[in-house]
Amino acid sequence: xxxxxxxxxxxxxxxxxxxxxxxxxxxxxxxxxxxxxxxxxxxxxxxxxxxxxxxxxxxxxxxxxxxxx
Amino acid sequence: xxxxxxxxxxxxxxxxxxxxxxxxxxxxxxxxxxxxxxxxxxxxxxxxxxxxxxxxxxxxxxxxxxxxxxxxxxxxxxxxxxxxxxxxxxxxxxxxxxxxxxxxxxxxxxxxxxxxxxxxxxxxxxxxxxxxxxxxxxx
Numbered sequence: 001x002x003x004x005x006x007x008x009x010x011x012x013x014x015x016x017x018x019x020x021x022x023x024x025x026x027x028x029x030x031x032x033x034x035x036x037x038x039x040x041x042x043x044x045x046x047x048x049x050x051x052x053x054x055x056x057x058x059x060x061x062x063x064x065x066x067x068x069x
Numbered sequence: 070x071x072x073x074x075x076x077x078x079x080x081x082x083x084x085x086x087x088x089x090x091x092x093x094x095x096x097x098x099x100x101x102x103x104x105x106x107x108x109x110x111x112x113x114x115x116x117x118x119x120x121x122x123x124x125x126x127x128x129x130x131x132x133x134x135x136x137x138x139x140x141x142x143x144x145x146x147x148x149x150x151x152x153x154x155x156x157x158x159x160x161x162x163x164x165x166x167x168x169x170x171x172x173x174x175x176x177x178x179x180x181x182x183x184x185x186x187x188x189x190x191x192x193x194x195x196x197x198x199x200x201x202x203x204x205x206x207x208x
Contacts (some may be wrong), residue, residue: 001164011146012140016140017140018088018140018141019088019089019141020084020088020089020158021084021087021088021141021162021164022164022166022207023087023208024087024088034094041081
């Protein structure tokens with residue numbers, strides 16, 4: 001379970017995000033030493049790029065009239 | 070809820086004192102047992118080896134990427150454990166409720182840090198068990 005350390009504990013300082021066994025994580029959370037975090041949302045959040053949405057260009061090759069006709 | 074079906078090896082990790090070891094890329098647990106030959110001149114048998122059971126043992130090993138600032142057990146922590154000959158409580162588990170785990174005490178008996186040019190630094194550690202391995206169910 002991923003947690004964020006809120007108070008110094010062992011080698012961990014506040015802000016550290018160790019991945020520890022659930023049983024220990026629950027104890028630390030109960031003692032107010034850590035809080036549970038979602039590693040996907042809080043550790044690897046992807047920032048969206050600003051700007052216009054990409055446009056799809058459709059190739060109408062097969063629909064276009066033949067030049068020879 | 071317990072894991073079902075074929076279990077993804079990514080999920081099975083070695084924990085030292087409840088914390089994952091490094092940024093692991095592989096982990097393994099092996100058991101072995103010695104045997105005692107019961108061959109005597111009085112009981113030569115049929116030519117096939119006959120054995121009695123001997124001592125059981127286990128080893129855990131892992132490979133992981135080197136990082137100074139991992140919040141997991143880091144390479145320097147493991148060196149300290151090796152240097153101090155610290156007995157470590159090790160658990161091999163998915164840490165999912167309902168799944169089985171194996172746990173035992175062991176010492177680091179082999180530890181290697183490999184630093185190739187233009188590639189990741191990798192570490193490998195082997196833990197040799199002392200005493201019995203217990204198996205239980207994650208709650």
